[in-house]
Amino acid sequence: MAKVEKKRALGEETLREFLREMLLIRRFEERVEERFRAGELPGFLHVAIGQEATAVGVCQAMEEGDIFASTHRAHGHTLARGTHPNNVMAELYGKIEGCSHGYGGSMHLYDVERGNYGANAVIGGGLPAVTGAGLAFRLRDEPRVAVAFFGDGTTNIGTFHESLNLAQLWRTKTVFVCENNHWAESTPGWQHSPVWDDMSKRALAYDMRARKVDGQDVEAVYEAALDALEYAREGRGPVFLDVRTYRMHGHYIGDPQVYRSKEDREDAAEHDPIPRLRERLGLSDDEFQALDEEAVGVVDAATEFAKNGTDPQPEDALKNVYA
Amino acid sequence: MPEITYREAVRDALGTALRRDEDVFVMGEDIAEMGGSMGVTQGLLDEFGPERVRNTPISEMAIVGAGIGAAMAGMRPVVEIMYEDFLTLSLEQIVNQAAKHRYMSGGQLKIPLTIRTQGGAGWSPGAQHAQQLEAWLVHVPGLKVVYPSTPEDVRGLLWSAIYDDNPVIVFEHRLLYPVRGEVAEELEPIPIGKSRVLREGNDVTVIATGPLVHHALKAAAEAEADGISVEVVDPRTLQPLDEEGLVASVKKTNRAVIAHEAVTRMGFGAEVAAVLQYQAFDWLDAPIERVGSKFAPLAFAPVMEQFVVPQVEDVLAAIRRTVGK
Numbered sequence: 001m002a003k004v005e006k007k008r009a010l011g012e013e014t015l016r017e018f019l020r021e022m023l024l025i026r027r028f029e030e031r032v033e034e035r036f037r038a039g040e041l042p043g044f045l046h047v048a049i050g051q052e053a054t055a056v057g058v059c060q061a062m063e064e065g066d067i068f069a070s071t072h073r074a075h076g077h078t079l080a081r082g083t084h085p086n087n088v089m090a091e092l093y094g095k096i097e098g099c100s101h102g103y104g105g106s107m108h109l110y111d112v113e114r115g116n117y118g119a120n121a122v123i124g125g126g127l128p129a130v131t132g133a134g135l136a137f138r139l140r141d142e143p144r145v146a147v148a149f150f151g152d153g154t155t156n157i158g159t160f161h162e163s164l165n166l167a168q169l170w171r172t173k174t175v176f177v178c179e180n181n182h183w184a185e186s187t188p189g190w191q192h193s194p195v196w197d198d199m200s201k202r203a204l205a206y207d208m209r210a211r212k213v214d215g216q217d218v219e220a221v222y223e224a225a226l227d228a229l230e231y232a233r234e235g236r237g238p239v240f241l242d243v244r245t246y247r248m249h250g251h252y253i254g255d256p257q258v259y260r261s262k263e264d265r266e267d268a269a270e271h272d273p274i275p276r277l278r279e280r281l282g283l284s285d286d287e288f289q290a291l292d293e294e295a296v297g298v299v300d301a302a303t304e305f306a307k308n309g310t311d312p313q314p315e316d317a318l319k320n321v322y323a
Numbered sequence: 324m325p326e327i328t329y330r331e332a333v334r335d336a337l338g339t340a341l342r343r344d345e346d347v348f349v350m351g352e353d354i355a356e357m358g359g360s361m362g363v364t365q366g367l368l369d370e371f372g373p374e375r376v377r378n379t380p381i382s383e384m385a386i387v388g389a390g391i392g393a394a395m396a397g398m399r400p401v402v403e404i405m406y407e408d409f410l411t412l413s414l415e416q417i418v419n420q421a422a423k424h425r426y427m428s429g430g431q432l433k434i435p436l437t438i439r440t441q442g443g444a445g446w447s448p449g450a451q452h453a454q455q456l457e458a459w460l461v462h463v464p465g466l467k468v469v470y471p472s473t474p475e476d477v478r479g480l481l482w483s484a485i486y487d488d489n490p491v492i493v494f495e496h497r498l499l500y501p502v503r504g505e506v507a508e509e510l511e512p513i514p515i516g517k518s519r520v521l522r523e524g525n526d527v528t529v530i531a532t533g534p535l536v537h538h539a540l541k542a543a544a545e546a547e548a549d550g551i552s553v554e555v556v557d558p559r560t561l562q563p564l565d566e567e568g569l570v571a572s573v574k575k576t577n578r579a580v581i582a583h584e585a586v587t588r589m590g591f592g593a594e595v596a597a598v599l600q601y602q603a604f605d606w607l608d609a610p611i612e613r614v615g616s617k618f619a620p621l622a623f624a625p626v627m628e629q630f631v632v633p634q635v636e637d638v639l640a641a642i643r644r645t646v647g648k
Binding site: 108140321 | 348374379380382384385387388389390391392393394395396397398400415416419420424425426427428429430431432433434435464465467488489
């Protein structure tokens with residue numbers, strides 16, 4: 001079976017590459033937090049610290065030509081899909097070199113060349129479009145898949161239900177990735193959904209193929225994503241992944257998390273996907289530190305690049321309103 | 324020149340685009356076997372099949388949003404929202420998504436999506452099946468909005484909407500569907516953003532949209548009997564607005580009446596009045612008049628509905644006020 005072969009192909013070198021990616025995202029977002037607190041970054045920012053294995057597992061399983069829609073927590077997806085850290089950081093600094101040329105910001109990262117059709121700051125805002133793109137891929141008989149990232153909180157909004165229904169009804173080439181971190185901003189899963197601990201039930205209600213995945217195990221995420229993408233690519237229908245993950249930090253940078261117990265935060269920290277992968281690879285302290293320093297170096301360079309980027313002219317604000 | 328109805332003109336534009344271009348498809352509620360609640364898409368299913376003439380569930384957010392996604396992926400979808408009132412359900416997708424993807428991406432994406440919808444009073448459907456909401460959408464940067472009033476215009480403007488690389492909302496009016504008009508043998512695209520003078524005159528310009536264009540033409544004929552020469556101009560495109568064309572007409576006649584079926588208060592006409600007073604201040608000989616619906620939801624009882632919605636006499640009265648006759 002192709003699936004097993006691909007999983008077997010996930011050798012140590014590939015896993016090391018995944019760790020490199022996850023570390024890059026972690027150090028990148030830690031730097032973003034630091035620079036925001038230093039007052040260097042404008043706007044409203046959200047990090048996905050703790051959720052790196054989901055981003056890397058899914059994005060590495062995607063193929064060229066595949067597209068995705070992200071959320072307000074988009075740094076990881078964007079980096080994992082290959083947008084250069086320089087361009088992501090430059091966007092956060094509002095520079096022309098940014099991946100959205102300063103028009104988007106943290107919540108609206110785009111990189112169309114690499115399939116990033118936009119991070120959305122409206123919960124569920126991107127799901128209908130991913131369904132429609134998946135329809136277009138089917139109508140044109142293209143071997144491409146459209147992927148939607150969203151959180152557990154999204155499963156309560158109308159666009160989610162309309163999109164899942166439409167996708168299954170029309171067998172669009174779409175994969176729905178629910179990053180189930182059990183928090184909708186400050187509201188815990190048990191307060192917002194009767195099926196908060198098993199979101200795959202939502203998909204089953206639409207007769208959609210669904211799978212529960214350990215989102216802290218990058219191998220498991222990769223394997224499940226590969227399987228889902230393959231299924232959708234072949235035109236057999238959309239797939240829903242309920243990826244159980246942990247948000248180690250607040251909803252936004254600066255969130256004091258008054259709503260969250262110490263135990264819950266400790267529990268999240270214990271599920272950090274990075275030490276888990278490090279252990280899986282059996283890396284020594286020196287080996288790990290070398291990878292870590294490499295990531296920090298990339299982030300240092302990205303920060304320098306961004307700070308030295310070009311400010312848009314104020315009147316550039318009137319461009320790009322229409323094609 | 325053949326004479327066809329407004330309904331047939333819409334269908335002709337859709338059919339011609341579907342025939343010529345594999346990237347065009349239409350979707351909406353009840354548009355396939357039923358041919359649309361207004362009968363606009365009748366026959367298209369037989370010719371183009373269910374993949375390209377696609378019935379949807381009652382899911383206005385997903386209808387528009389799936390159109391956005393298909394447009395991003397390179398197609399030219401035409402989606403139908405059965406009634407303007409239901410457009411309110413899809414506003415998030417129109418306003419936050421369709422209108423802004425190009426901008427937020429710094430110009431990387433384009434959304435060649437056409438959204439057709441219809442509304443309009445005059446048949447007592449009550450408060451949730453006849454609103455005129457075009458003013459909500461002309462307020463949003465990134466959208467284009469057209470509101471054709473004749474068969475020729477709707478055919479040519481719908482075509483241009485389909486081939487525009489931006490999201491375009493096409494407002495149709497229920498009472499206009501049976502209206503007949505001459506059209507060219509071959510479909511002629513009408514550029515978005517150009518107004519049209521339907522009747523020339525010297526004393527006052529009536530700038531009207533949708534069914535009020537036809538009311539204005541009737542009022543103009545009546546005014547002529549009293550020696551008032553009325554020019555009737557249809558902006559046809561509400562966004563972008565042909566300011567030049569409207570201002571030129573008012574500079575010629577020195578008086579303006581703006582007429583639409585939507586509620587007058589905060590309506591499209593308010594923006595037109597602002598444009599005119601600023602660009603033609605020294606040419607104006609009378610205050611700009613506005614004609615529109617009174618500030619109430621649409622009542623069911625025909626006498627109340629008729630009272631709220633502007634009639635030919637309302638346009639005529641406004642014309643008379645501007646010329647003092």
